[in-house]
Amino acid sequence: MYLLENKGVTAPKGFYASGIHCGLKKNNSKLDLALIYSEVAGNAAGVYTKNKVKGAPIYITKEHLINKKAQAIIVNSGNANTCTGDDGLLKAKEMAEFQAKALNIKTDDVLVASTGVIGVPLNIDKIKNAIPLLSKKLSTEGSEEAAYAIMTTDKIKKQLAIEFTIGDKTVTIGAIAKGSGMIEPNMGTMLSFLTTDLNISSELLEEALRESTKISYNRVSVDGDTSTNDMVLIIANGLANNEKIVSKNNDYYNFLNALNKINVSLAKMIARDGEGATKLIECIVYNAPNKEDAEVLSKSVINSPLVKTAIFGNDANWGRILCALGYSGININPNTIDLYFKSELAEIKVCENGKAIFFDELTAKKILSKEEVKILIDMKSGTEAAVAWGCDLSYDYVKINGEYRS
């Protein structure tokens, strides 16, 4: 099993992609419409935002996935098509219809996603006008363009592929993703589109995606507070020709492993590229009484604005971490907790049994000044663990969100 860092959704057999500037973003040089296409319809699954306010594309994509089949995904950035009423639903449907016609496939085999500003009517004509060229541009080299076209405030394009074997067959999973507003991903839409040539039943594909999402994207900053438009979609076209996976056998877990690997890698890329972020923060809570507690605790820390600003300032202000554990809602015993900061440079213990211990502040500062910082939390009250990823809170976060509008 190995990661292919320069490949994306077109790495698996039979997948094509493209990206184009259709005019939803004002800047002419920025791509804003992406297409992913499989030469045969595949089994497909989706995981969606739990927000009560949902973007129009969420409704259309869910509807089109009732039969658990899909062949294409069309995605625009620059407008979320959310809080746009019936008009928004009609336009999301129209996007799928137009794209289906251009590719000569069934409308309900086209999935739709949008990301960008909320509450502004979608200019569907710009999309319609661009669909012919977008479709024509489809190629096995198109993943990078598609990755650029789904970006909003992201600074770095996110694509990745992973190869593994099932029996004598090589199977590939490819992906493009976007994140953004990272201080609580409450609005910065998180999108991830996965392709694979694996041959698997739609039920198991869906279950694997759901499981994998839980320990990857849902561990980026807080979850539950998901955006109106978040979604993770996967299409499996079966062209790897492996023996079809229809039960939870070794092959299934092989696949789940690879899926987890690519999703966790993308989740970390999303966290690291959080709005205004200068650092990736990984928070590991271990020796907790159970997994659920560990998860809530790790997210409470990763999501604390005061922890985030302290890390931004290279300040080993561990009291803020203890405080975030204390208000998490979990019934903790502060008097058993040890805290460590760690980076490529070194590891340093800063708190023992919930109390201050002597540590070298300068060393701590150096550790925290690295681009990847780990917060290790030993609960000493069990055997379970969880990890969450986030980023620091910088001036640029305020700048981006005080000024950015589309």
Add this chain to the structure above:
Amino acid sequence: MYLLENKGVTAPKGFYASGIHCGLKKNNSKLDLALIYSEVAGNAAGVYTKNKVKGAPIYITKEHLINKKAQAIIVNSGNANTCTGDDGLLKAKEMAEFQAKALNIKTDDVLVASTGVIGVPLNIDKIKNAIPLLSKKLSTEGSEEAAYAIMTTDKIKKQLAIEFTIGDKTVTIGAIAKGSGMIEPNMGTMLSFLTTDLNISSELLEEALRESTKISYNRVSVDGDTSTNDMVLIIANGLANNEKIVSKNNDYYNFLNALNKINVSLAKMIARDGEGATKLIECIVYNAPNKEDAEVLSKSVINSPLVKTAIFGNDANWGRILCALGYSGININPNTIDLYFKSELAEIKVCENGKAIFFDELTAKKILSKEEVKILIDMKSGTEAAVAWGCDLSYDYVKINGEYRS
């Protein structure tokens, strides 16, 4: 009933206060030790942080309030005396003992509070050395000094008094308070100390304080996520000589009204002086199915970093408000929600039935550029309402929390 804006804890009969620089704050010109004293012991009550990690003073103050009596409150800033283990508890106890001796009163009639950095041993000698002068300085003019001495990153001192009548007696409530880290008050300790010359049973005093805290301090940004050291204390010394309140009669509700008025005013002062804040945001959710839902919804909005940054940028990005309502955990119907922005300038409707409507962006910008901005949310699904207060999220919040350490 009227507010006395230049008075504080020494406004009620028989109360004295003082403030001094004892050396816990490095800057010599900054006061860091405060004392409030009543010439007779009074009934007293406290409301404390729900954080599982609690500062040492919380334990000692709770212990000293078992008999529901108190005569003095000593408060230091510059060190929270939290995560300091048994040593911290001993020192909090010692603070009370020393102060009691100096005033020649009982140790358990002295309440203790601390605010500042976590996990650093408290230099108790500096406090002990300062207590004689601090006690000597007590005066009816000392409220302002005490208000300064409890500040950390607060920019504005917070004191207030309110006068009302019960029968033919004038009753006064006085207060000093501090806030600070306002983006979720998860660490910025919120302290409020109230004095009154009211004659009331300790049970009803406690109940009134608890009720009043719920609709005032607990509505500032999010609650539940309270700091390790938050507390609200009140001493009622009875010197107003009103007929003692021992049941929930009109007099009780008169008092509760005045208490609510002073606490809500202080809560708004705390929100407005949030770290880095340039504006006070008031979020009113109305026509909700019930009070609890309205409260959760209003806090979800007031606490969203993306709403806060939008208001900082004078950006009428109402989609972020709808999103915060959507992820609040409350089962809302987005299709009945109307949104308005309001300030002294004007009111503007920006969303109807969960959908975009036309509004003049320039007018909206002007409305949002005022120092006090209201977000009005008409749920059109019931008759209940709640209000929450918060502040915008600015560059200075990041600066203060990325750099501030004591």
